[in-house]
Amino acid sequence: MAKTDIGPPHYEQMLPPIIKENYGKWKYHEILKPGVLVHVSETGDKLYTVRVGSPRLVSIYFIRDLCDLADKYCDGYLRFTSRHNVEFLLSKEENVEPLIAELKEKGLPVGGTGNSISNMVHTQGWVHCHTPATDASGIVKSVMDELFEYFENMKLPAKLRISLACCLNMCGAVHCSDIAILGIHRKAPVVNHENLKSACEIPTVIASCPTAAIRPNPKLKSVEIKEERCMYCGNCYTMCPSIHIIDPENDAVSIWVGGKVSNARTAPMFSRLAIPYLPNNPPRWPEVVDAVKHLVEVYAANAKKGERMGEWIERIGWEKFFEISGLEFTDKHIDDFTHAVTTFRSTTQFKW
């Protein structure tokens, strides 16, 4: 039998010699050009990093290609980033340009550093999950195609992080992204009473609803959903397969803005609703792509240098953001969950 609980391979095996030797000794870094970093050690050693965009959903052929390049230029070492980019780690400066040339040839983009749009954190969508309100990879591809120049250069006011999650579970952790794309359901789920009886625990199902929209239906030994209380989070569906929420006519995409994670300058911020509804239009989701592009351009044109999306909006005020961006403000933008009242404008200070 196989050994269990051995844990992951030790990271030390995975480090190129230059990193082993300079571990903890890095002094400073520079971005030499988009996608290319150099880290300089106290020892004087220099480590070059070439960052490469990846579709994340990759085949073993893709990985083997990466390995070939790493063997050729990087002593056989490479890494991935927290946003699913690939990073080639070079100890020799003279390898940088040849590597880049070969990457270009293979259609692999170099960029994502500094004030750019990096790879999109995203999720499974129709490729592998059972709860999605939209696809993940398809939208990512469409958006990144359109915003490609922002990956390859660093002309934005600051970093801009775009993420996507295909349902409210938010596996893409879109809740703190400069721009977030979120798949949403828009109709109360339908209960299959016949199945529910045997498949699901009724108290658990009832407890799963954040808005207490579910009550028991003792007659049917099932549950009932109070439609006007349901906001389609899908949590009951997660708990119980007999409650069906997927609905191609109404499933859609929403856009959120202004989140950030870093503690630089301002505290981390949540992303906030910008566009409540855009239709699901595969294969290229033109409405979503246009909306994201528009937001990027409005931000690029108006923010100060060094200002993240949310920092810019908070400085000018959300009322100005809606004006400048031309987005419609609707009752959906007004929070109505637990902390709603903390978002209500309890001052006479506002701009016309």
Place this chain on the structure above:
Amino acid sequence: MAKTDIGPPHYEQMLPPIIKENYGKWKYHEILKPGVLVHVSETGDKLYTVRVGSPRLVSIYFIRDLCDLADKYCDGYLRFTSRHNVEFLLSKEENVEPLIAELKEKGLPVGGTGNSISNMVHTQGWVHCHTPATDASGIVKSVMDELFEYFENMKLPAKLRISLACCLNMCGAVHCSDIAILGIHRKAPVVNHENLKSACEIPTVIASCPTAAIRPNPKLKSVEIKEERCMYCGNCYTMCPSIHIIDPENDAVSIWVGGKVSNARTAPMFSRLAIPYLPNNPPRWPEVVDAVKHLVEVYAANAKKGERMGEWIERIGWEKFFEISGLEFTDKHIDDFTHAVTTFRSTTQFKW
């Protein structure tokens, strides 16, 4: 039978001629000295106001004294302020000093304008209410005696508003005061099951509890209080006299800081817990008086000119406020009601 629904007397009858003539024409004002304002009209007319501290709980003799003064110096007109001070309204500058002299003689303080401590908004306490955890007028008298100089001069960085409420109903609306004194109960109320049966509606009593600490006791046809869930707000007692919350051994006083109401510079702010417990020590509540005085002095010594208490604290950070003031930080300072999570420090930014 008496006429009903006639409404209050018309304000026009109550206005001195100089105000009637210059109604809506005031151009600017100046504070000539503490307690003395002049308002200058576009017509050139000048209205002098002398502001006088009042105990608020007054006898008809006090009012008649005021009337005598107003008849003598103010053409028979005066007003009260939103903080229960008296304002004498003079059309003749030469009357100002004689009025002040006579006020002093009668022991009535002149002040409360500009960067001062004005009169304390407060409540009934043991004088007239049934739910108080402390007295109102007695603490006010004790605090104002001690802080008297701040009423009579204007040497604070900004206005400082102190309020008091004798129970969580907060009739003194202490929730947005620079310094708030709040009477608190500290033990779960005791239910008189025998009475409750007949005197109170059980569903209403249960619904009255913000923390759902009350459940029915069908056996006794009464209710039961889950002690560990009760935070002694007294709301059940308000709804039902058979639930007794007053407890002289544990009733006490708490101190809150940093609230404000005006929209000037910063949005209005809630007062926040500074001192969770001080004992009820009539007749002069020395612990409460000392604590308030200390807070005023710490503020006066550290805030920038023009900065309200809450603005100062928010600028330096609450961790610094606790350090500078020497107040103890306890688990009681950490919110645990509905919006608690919005007060938790969700950033690595803080001072040591």
Place this chain on the structure above:
Amino acid sequence: MADSKTPLLDQLETGPWPSFVKEIKKMAPEKPAAQDLLGQLEVSYEEKKGHWKHGGIVGVMGYGGGVIGRYSDIPEKFPNVAEFHTIRLNQPSGWFYNTKALRTICDLWEKHGSGLTNLHGSTGDIVLLGTTTEELQPTFDEFSEQGFDLGGSGSDLRTPSCCCGMARCEFSCFDTMDLCHNLTNAFQDELHRPMWPYKFKIKISGCPNDCVAAIARSDFAIIGTWKDDLQIDQEGVREYVKNGLDIEDLVIDRCPTGALSWDGNELKLEGKECVRCMHCINVMPKALRPGKEKGASILIGGKATILQSAFLGWVLVPFMEINKDNDYEEIKDLLDKIWEWWDENGKVRERVGETICRLGMRNFLRAVELDPIPQMVFRPRANPYVFWWPEEVK
């Protein structure tokens, strides 16, 4: 207990601040109720607890509110405060009085009650502190004859109040006192006959300084504001600077939106950045004034702690013209719509702000026929728990 000693309370007669104990003592020789109040209060000071019983329903004919019933729980010791009810009289707008009116109050209260008052209660009423059940009706009858009426109590409209406004303040953006008087009279029924889920308070401030704390202490706050740029008298500004005002530190740097700049000679305002906080005007009232296109912001939901914790009122209507000429029709219409919805949807003892939170702003806005706008919120929602209207989905 006419001869009770009050050593504890006596200690509150000294010190520079005027003493409420002295006030009670002033009435004591004439009023046994005042004497017993003092006695009972001394007991409270000894025992550290109040001695009033839970209220009781007392009142005057035709009214459901305006009187707070109060009974001693030691009437055997203090029989003269066995009944000690409060009458709330509606104050005139802005708490202005002629001495004749005040003397009338004194005379009538000397006749019918304890002779003790609060000027004023913290909602704004003239609080007549302490009389018997029997005296309530006669007291009211005489006050009514003299042109006074009751204020609110219970689940009704509470006595509206306002700052002195145009009567004594150059900042006032509309006539607060007239509006307060008008609304109070228009809603006499709502004020006097409790019929709602809970209390409802209206407070009116002439500008964002909010001198009646409307945003914190009223369900419906009317706070003056303006739409155009604030008015600058450059000469006046220079005068302040000449007289030593550190304009950079105390004005420019404190503007919350950086709308102001000073080049040593002229104060420049970026009008669309100004959020009308009043700060610069407050510092330089001789030189700066609110704009000319004046009106008010309406905020909804303010209240103290009970039940769902304190709320500060939030923007419902960013700008409303305050129109004396049409008898303030817009405000009254809005109030009617709000009350109708709240009355229908509010739970017992639920302030309107709490009902809105429970049922969602979207439902409330639909009911009162207002469009959602960004000025209503600091920022949009962060959670994705969005509701859709049936007509919006297939």
Place this chain on the structure above:
Amino acid sequence: MADSKTPLLDQLETGPWPSFVKEIKKMAPEKPAAQDLLGQLEVSYEEKKGHWKHGGIVGVMGYGGGVIGRYSDIPEKFPNVAEFHTIRLNQPSGWFYNTKALRTICDLWEKHGSGLTNLHGSTGDIVLLGTTTEELQPTFDEFSEQGFDLGGSGSDLRTPSCCCGMARCEFSCFDTMDLCHNLTNAFQDELHRPMWPYKFKIKISGCPNDCVAAIARSDFAIIGTWKDDLQIDQEGVREYVKNGLDIEDLVIDRCPTGALSWDGNELKLEGKECVRCMHCINVMPKALRPGKEKGASILIGGKATILQSAFLGWVLVPFMEINKDNDYEEIKDLLDKIWEWWDENGKVRERVGETICRLGMRNFLRAVELDPIPQMVFRPRANPYVFWWPEEVK
């Protein structure tokens, strides 16, 4: 359905960004599962809906997690993805690889699965995308033999992850990768055998830039920080200015607490005002560095929306020394205490932050034996609903 056409997906092969469709197609000739995945995905694109059924419990021996069961709801059309389970492999710290290891993964996955992966999943695992129930155990066995183990899924500890830290970053305040590796190994049982109310995530960033989004995406965030003043190389600062950096606008004015000033020659730091936000260091990495007294802040409670809306982690321990020498004892002790309390008190599907909110920080802090300190909150409570401990009252 080996010959299904995919006109919609084909449109995603064009454009400059690398195409996941191409990746699937690369595998299709060799792997019927990849071919059917493509086909089923095309159906999803046509119908605008997913075609995967609600999960199912599948796994490997000795483990309660690490595999996500997945079944097609149209297996008759796409029999090769009738079963299409995911295996989560625990990545090495910092996502560093040698090509040998990567090639091993490829080879094994070519043998046992679809040949498709996510590098990486958004929790950080190597996600092996799609195999049959039958293949699960053999796949695991071979990976185990090659030194790989499963990651987390279900109500257990999820695969911890960390930024590259000292391996490739000058800002790192401790050895993120070693800590991550150490904790992962120390808590193998917690990682592999779901036994808690819900999932629990640990993420580790070497400094407040938080490059693994620990504060937003983990229940327990370990984020590097320091206690003394940040280090300034004045020569380096002058160099930046000489090269055209607008230091006033881009550094001084952006410091959140005004801790910095620049006199044209020297950068002055008011050390006790600094909140270690990293901004100035980020702008001038050649001149500024974190202080020398390094460690980490521990934040608790971070998570996405479900159920009580998203939380950002909040400060639990402002500063903890990160001590390799004692095998990170302090952190492990703290984790044990937290888990013990949460396990006992948490409801089903309640993240630890939600349990804390429901039961109150005071109860939590007592359980984990930490003193309340102001750094834990932005500001103290505004509502007066304060609880007292039985021993504090009479």
